[in-house]
Amino acid sequence: MSLLEIKNIINKENLVYSKTKVVTDNVMHYCPGCSHGVVHKIIAEVIDEMDIQDKTIGISPVGCSVLAYNYLDIDWQQAAHGRAPALATAAKRLMPNHYVFTYQGDGDLASIGTAEIMHACNRGENITVIFINNAIYGMTGGQMAPTTLLGMRTSTSPEGRSVDLHGYPLKITELIAQLPGAAYVTRQSVHTPATVRKAKKAIRKGFENQDKKIGISFIEIVSTCPSGWKISPVESNKWMEEHMFKLYPPGDIKDSEKADEDPYKK
């Protein structure tokens, strides 16, 4: 009998990877090459590894990830467009020992929900924000987002985003880093195994910060949207590195724990 027979391969000793139980068995509706699936998975792994499934409340946005509750087996609140930080504020203040996170896209967080995210950050709510920035409205079919790059073509900037007509792309993460209530502000991506590991570490740190009660943890994930960008998944990763990273460079922007003193708290 050959050692390569499948029943000999699939056994506990050979197991190097398994799907976390926090991810459900539902088939995801996300397009091939979209970052949402990977980000969902690493959030689920963090929840599993921290053993906080029974204490975690997710707040899903309006956008492609509106159905996030179908994929992560935790309790969820589905928010009105842009308002997830308001829901999270109340949930966390009313259940301070729970872990509360929002999961929001760029249209949700940086356009319609600008007021709610700014004020939740400024109040220093002890929550974690996962901000998916793919510079486009995916769910409604590829319209211009607040983070759309100059020159980038979308269905509502068909000749490319221009300053005269549309204004500048909004670097909301840098704005948020100015606020004293924001404890940890970082920008990550999930387009290579190495960046996935780094992003997961950042998310874990964001969740652990909730125990320390030091303020909001804000994790931007620069993401791909091959369907919205109308290029292949492989090209999307390349395009993101070449263009998105120029305006949205990955790395920590602020870590209150490391800084000797937060200049904005003076």
Next chain:
Amino acid sequence: MGELKLRKGNEAIAEAAIRFGCDGYFGYPITPQSEILETLMVRKPWETTGMVVLQAESEVAAINMIYGGASCGKRVMTTSSSPGISLMLEGVSYLAGAELPCLIVNVVRGGPGLGTIQPSQADYFQATKGGGHGDYQLIVLAPASVQEMHDFVGLGFDLAFKYRIPSLILTDGVIGQMMEKVIVADQEPRWTDEQIQEISGEWATTGKTKDREQNIATSLILEAEEMEKHNHKLQAKYREIEKNDVRYEEFETEDAEYLMVAYGSSARICQKSVEIAREKGIKLGLLRPITVWPFPTIRLAELANQVKGMLSVEMSAGQMVYDVKLAINGKIPVEHFGRVGGMVPSPGEVFEAFEKLILGGK
């Protein structure tokens, strides 16, 4: 037995929130109801009952905080006045769709637009016909005294949790600002985590434990067939509320030949107008809807067999009068009298309108 106090209507709401075991208040300042948030900030209930109080950055944020808190099975409330309530309506529609219990207070002022800070009843349509998008209703309680401002906080929460529906207290600048004696309730403890599990464990987002499926607070149902079923379920609930929880009060209706219909502060004024009529030997009565939704349709239809005409008195251009007319269905004449834009009619003025519109027109 509770203590006897002298309180403004708005203060009575704040005090009642603490005493009825409210878990969280989220609000934004707007005249004529800012005393509610101010009173709570002075009382600091987070040091006594553990109640959370937060000044939100906007009414939009406040109502969404209500959504977040209500989703956790907590007893949460917000208060505002007309323009602020308009801003909240998207969130109210979501709350209704997701079947989340909560308490909202509208201390109505004159509109439209920024309008005036003076009292009005021009938000009746908004309150009783849903207000936001989609087919939905709120339970709408209309207090006519500072005592009722206090009592309806407890009643509003009870009904909200009985039916998993937002309750709305529809009041106005008169009752919000006036001072009256009020018997305040004894302090009720806030619900424990165990009680929340018992009352709302089936749906509240309190953290998914191994022994149950995940709980999701959502109003999103993409398949039209399923969304229709959800709508039918909501409508069945509304019919149930119409059957069980219509509340109203009657004055001098036993022998009445004519009837005034008025709620809230207008009902207080009409009570006086009825006295004026009775002094003149005119058999006038008053029906005061306490719930303006569900509306006392059946009782009004009964009274249409007894009286010769009805006058709907509102501080609006005529909104509730449509519900009165629907109840009466053309059987007897129904007229409207109201002052608008923040003006409050006097009892004499209302009586004169009654003489002209009902007696003169018979």
